[in-house]
Amino acid sequence: MLETYIKQCQEILESNAKRTPLQKFIFEICKNLNPNDYSLEFIQQLQNQPKEPLQIAVIGQFSSGKSTFLNALLGQSILPTGVTPITSKVCKICYGEEYVLEVLYKDGRRFLHDVEFFHSLNRQNSEDIDYFCLYAPLLFLKGMNFLDTPGFNSQNIEDTLVTQRILENVDGVIWITLIDNAGKNSEKLLLKEMIQRYAQKSLCVLNQKDRLKNEEEIQISLAYTQNAFEGMFAKIIPVSSKEALRAGLNTQKKILESFFLKISHHIANSPKTQESLGIFEDYYYKKREEIQTEISHLGENEGLMEKSNMPLIFEFFNEVIKPQANTTKEYSVLKKLKEMHIRLHLQYHKIYLCYGGLQKILSNHYQNVSLKCLKHQEQEQKRFNDIYRNLDLLLDVLAQKIYTSLEKIQFSYEIKQKGIFTQKTYKHTKETFVLPIEKLQISLQNIDTQLVKDFKALSVQIRDFYGVILGFISGFSNALKKEIQIWINKEVKKQEIYKYAPNNQALKNLQEFSQNHYETLLVDFFSNDLKATSYLQSELFFLSHFIGVNYNNCITLVLNTLDLKIKNALQKFQENPMEFALFVPTLENIREILNTAFCFEQFQARLFGPMNLLKKTYSQFNTHLQEIIEDKIANIESEKCEIKEEMNTISKNLGKISEFSKGT
Numbered sequence: 001m002l003e004t005y006i007k008q009c010q011e012i013l014e015s016n017a018k019r020t021p022l023q024k025f026i027f028e029i030c031k032n033l034n035p036n037d038y039s040l041e042f043i044q045q046l047q048n049q050p051k052e053p054l055q056i057a058v059i060g061q062f063s064s065g066k067s068t069f070l071n072a073l074l075g076q077s078i079l080p081t082g083v084t085p086i087t088s089k090v091c092k093i094c095y096g097e098e099y100v101l102e103v104l105y106k107d108g109r110r111f112l113h114d115v116e117f118f119h120s121l122n123r124q125n126s127e128d129i130d131y132f133c134l135y136a137p138l139l140f141l142k143g144m145n146f147l148d149t150p151g152f153n154s155q156n157i158e159d160t161l162v163t164q165r166i167l168e169n170v171d172g173v174i175w176i177t178l179i180d181n182a183g184k185n186s187e188k189l190l191l192k193e194m195i196q197r198y199a200q201k202s203l204c205v206l207n208q209k210d211r212l213k214n215e216e217e218i219q220i221s222l223a224y225t226q227n228a229f230e231g232m233f234a235k236i237i238p239v240s241s242k243e244a245l246r247a248g249l250n251t252q253k254k255i256l257e258s259f260f261l262k263i264s265h266h267i268a269n270s271p272k273t274q275e276s277l278g279i280f281e282d283y284y285y286k287k288r289e290e291i292q293t294e295i296s297h298l299g300e301n302e303g304l305m306e307k308s309n310m311p312l313i314f315e316f317f318n319e320v321i322k323p324q325a326n327t328t329k330e331y332s333v334l335k336k337l338k339e340m341h342i343r344l345h346l347q348y349h350k351i352y353l354c355y356g357g358l359q360k361i362l363s364n365h366y367q368n369v370s371l372k373c374l375k376h377q378e379q380e381q382k383r384f385n386d387i388y389r390n391l392d393l394l395l396d397v398l399a400q401k402i403y404t405s406l407e408k409i410q411f412s413y414e415i416k417q418k419g420i421f422t423q424k425t426y427k428h429t430k431e432t433f434v435l436p437i438e439k440l441q442i443s444l445q446n447i448d449t450q451l452v453k454d455f456k457a458l459s460v461q462i463r464d465f466y467g468v469i470l471g472f473i474s475g476f477s478n479a480l481k482k483e484i485q486i487w488i489n490k491e492v493k494k495q496e497i498y499k500y501a502p503n504n505q506a507l508k509n510l511q512e513f514s515q516n517h518y519e520t521l522l523v524d525f526f527s528n529d530l531k532a533t534s535y536l537q538s539e540l541f542f543l544s545h546f547i548g549v550n551y552n553n554c555i556t557l558v559l560n561t562l563d564l565k566i567k568n569a570l571q572k573f574q575e576n577p578m579e580f581a582l583f584v585p586t587l588e589n590i591r592e593i594l595n596t597a598f599c600f601e602q603f604q605a606r607l608f609g610p611m612n613l614l615k616k617t618y619s620q621f622n623t624h625l626q627e628i629i630e631d632k633i634a635n636i637e638s639e640k641c642e643i644k645e646e647m648n649t650i651s652k653n654l655g656k657i658s659e660f661s662k663g664t
Contacts, residue, residue, distance in 0.1 A: 022330055023047045025660055026337060029653050034646060036505040037344055046333050053094065054144040054321065054328060057166050059194075060176030061187065062151045065207040068241040069176055070148050072310055074136055075248035078115045079148060089131055090162060091148040096135025106130045140314070143322060146174075152190060167194060169336070171328045172201040172321060179206035179221050179238055183228030191232050201328055203316055204233040209309070210240040234320055237312045244308035331661075338657050343498050345650045351506050352643045354491045355636050361483050362636075366629045369476050370622060376472055377618045383465065384614050388607040390458055391547075395598060397451060398444070398555075399590040402562070405440050406433040406585065413574045432570060432582050435563045444559075445552050452551065459548030466540045469614075470533045473621060477525040484521065488514045506643050524628045532621035539606060539613050546599065554597040561593050 019027070026046050030038055058066050067079040070093060078099070079091060101113045105128050115134065147170065149163040167173070177187065182204075206225060212218050218238050226236055305311065321328075408431055415426045444451060492514040495507055513520060562585055569583030595601065606613045 019047075022333060025656075026333070029337065029656060032649050032653055033344075034505060036503045036508075037501045037646070038340065039502065042340070042499075046337060052329075053142065054171040055147060055169065056144050056172045056174060056321070057147045057149055057163075057170040058174045058176060059149045059163055059167070060151055060207075061190075064151065064176045064178055065241055066148060066151060066176045068245060069174075069205060069207060069239070070146060072239075072241040072244035072248060072308070073146070073313070074138065075245075077245060078118065078134065078136075080118050088150045089126070089129055090150070090166065091132040091134055093134045093136060093141065093146040093148065095139075095141035095145075096137060098135070098137055100135045102133040102135070104130045104133065140317060144172075144317065152194075164194070169332075171332050173203070175202065175204045175233070176207050177204065177225075178211075179209050179218070179225075180211060182206055182221070182225045188228060191229065201321060201324055202233050203313070203320075204229060204236040205313070206236065206238040207241055209238040210243055235316055237309055237316065239310060239313065240308040241310075242308075243304050244310035247304035247308060247310075334657060334661050338654065338661075341650050341654050341657065344501055344504075345647055345654070347496065347498050347501065347504060348506060348643050348647045348650065350495060351510055352640055352647070354495065354510060355640050355643070357491055358484070358487055359633050359636050361480075361487060362629050362633055365476070365480050365483070366626060369625060372476075373618050373622055377614060380465075380468065381612075381614055383468075384607050384612060387458065387462055387465070388604065390454075390461075391598075391600070391603055391607075394451070394454055394458065395591065395594045395600060398558075399587055399594055401444065401451070402435075402440060402558070402590050403585065403587050405436060405443075407436050408432070409434050411570070411574070413577050415577060428577075430582075432566075433584050434566055435559060435585075437559050437563055440559055441555065444555050455547055455551050459544045462540050462547070463544040466533070466537050469536055469617065473533055474526075474529050477522065477529050480525060481518075481522055484517055488517065506639075506646065509639065521632060524632075525625070528621065528624045528628060531624065532617050535620065536613055536617045543603060543606060554594075557597045558590075558593050561597070562590065 026043060030043055058070060060066050065081075067081045071077050071079050071081070074093070076099075099115050101115050101117050103111050103113060103117070105111075107128070118132075121129075147166055149166055150160075152160050152163060175191065204225070206222065209218050209221075212221065222236065222238050229236065410429050410431050412427055412429050415428060417424050417426065443449065446452065492510060495510065497507065498504070501507075565583050566585070569580065572580035573582050611619075
């Protein structure tokens with residue numbers, strides 16, 4: 001067990017010792033980042049990229065002869081030319097032990113075919129193909145791969161987009177343009193926008209020089225192009241791809257290779273029947289005659305390769321591209337590493353701004369609610385005051401009705417006076433007032449009387465006031481809910497998942513937060529609405545119930561209290577008129593008893609006092625709302641601080657990448 005552990009440690013140490021300075025730098029840089037901000041696969045690609053062949057994109061405008069040029073490089077007519085469905089697919093050309101075509105489909109399938117498979121494809125059976133990879137046994141492909149691109153300015157915009165995406169990850173560019181159409185303003189604008197960053201490792205090929213009459217015209221066109229494309233390319237070479245291809249194909253070895261390739265393809269795709277054997281025999285003799293004719297004309301193509309200028313292309317590869325290979329690869333790796341950090345920083349920045357937008361929504365929400373509550377409170381306080389005044393007025397009306405209902409009666413009483421020897425009794429009569437309880441109860445408690453209806457209406461008015469406040473307060477949280485949903489749709493859902501950080505934790509946190517925004521954010525606002533309105537509801541419903549349901553009880557209590565006071569006073573007066581007085585209720589007396597029975601002071605405090613129900617409700621609502629918003633903003637700020645730390649780390653890494661780039 002210990003030996004295995006020691007062996008593993010030694011292997012790790014040996015692996016670390018073999019790392020290049022660039023690989024060590026990449027490793028150290030990525031250690032600073034959040035592990036969720038990059039994929040190990042991408043980092044491994046960066047570390048292994050210096051060992052891989054250079055990636056050279058062959059690009060140009062539509063129908064500029066890119067595929068013909070690559071066929072000339074290969075020395076064989078393999079890639080389809082002209083306007084075909086295949087030329088709209090990317091084809092990567094790299095080294096292999098033999099000519100083999102790998103077809104990669106959009107669903108992930110991969111199949112190997114011989115190169116003749118190219119010519120069996122049409123628009124229907126090529127729709128599902130993503131791209132091709134052509135392997136060829138050519139030594140120069142060990143150091144560089146070529147990418148045959150769809151081209152610019154084709155009728156299909158997707159072709160241009162594919163070419164643009166390829167340019168993001170290549171080490172060099174070969175621009176193919178027609179010699180008699182080069183240097184136009186549209187072409188210059190395209191080159192400045194797309195490939196000027198590759199100026200020191202890019203080649204411009206003026207294709208189809210064979211279309212010009214003589215060398216003088218070729219040199220004139222070359223001079224014009226050099227002036228038009230000044231500073232854009234390391235070299236500009238006029239080439240005849242057709243002549244180079246013809247020269248490459250017209251060697252005895254190539255002719256025989258092509259012959260055997262076609263024969264093997266015919267055998268592989270023919271049914272194994274007696275009839276097909278006869279067809280093959282005819283095909284074989286026909287092709288053999290063609291081959292013999294081609295071999296007999298080989299002498300006519302002597303010097304064609306030199307004339308085509310294709311050797312100058314290989315000279316450019318050897319003298320310009322290969323010496324810069326290591327520098328180019330390191331530059332490409334650092335560029336990708338820098339791009340990863342820039343995109344990662346941009347992603348964090350967008351998430352940071354997204355959270356900031358939510359903070360602004362919450363802050364504006366509080367200011368908006370505070371102002372509206374203040375205005376609404378002032379407006380609704382008038383209605384509260386009206387309820388209080390209506391109750392006060394109804395109690396005054398009640399007092400007046402009771403007062404005017406008092407009935408005058410006469411009663412007799414005796415006054416005893418002591419003499420010297422005897423006590424004399426004198427009889428007197430006096431007027432007083434009594435309360436006709438039964439009569440008053442009928443007039444004051446009859447449901448058809450206006451007074452009873454007015455008290456019922458007041459009860460409903462108090463109860464309905466709750467609905468007004470409930471609708472107003474709950475409207476704020478509903479409005480906030482809509483604003484946050486707009487924020488989610490406009491800000492959160494449009495956050496991009498970058499290929500470098502598909503598992504970015506900050507983005508996941510933001511998405512999870514938005515998915516659970518009701519529980520994590522809104523529920524506290526709706527809870528505050530409920531608390532504030534529930535308190536108001538309980539208080540108002542109590543007052544409403546008291547007036548509406550207890551009205552008859554209050555009237556009975558008032559009448560009985562007055563009657564008892566009158567009768568008690570009368571009884572005491574009759575017993576001792578010298579010490580006790582009669583009780584004759586005044587309006588003030590009746591009103592005081594009504595105030596007590598109807599708990600008027602409680603109504604006054606709740607409806608009209610300095611801290612009445614309305615003020616208290618809005619005060620509690622705003623206080624708790626402020627606490628909730630401050631808490632939410634603080635939580636968001638905490639998340640933003642973590643994002644800011646990640647952004648600072650990325651910025652420091654970018655500084656280190658720039659420093660390392662200067663030293664390479």
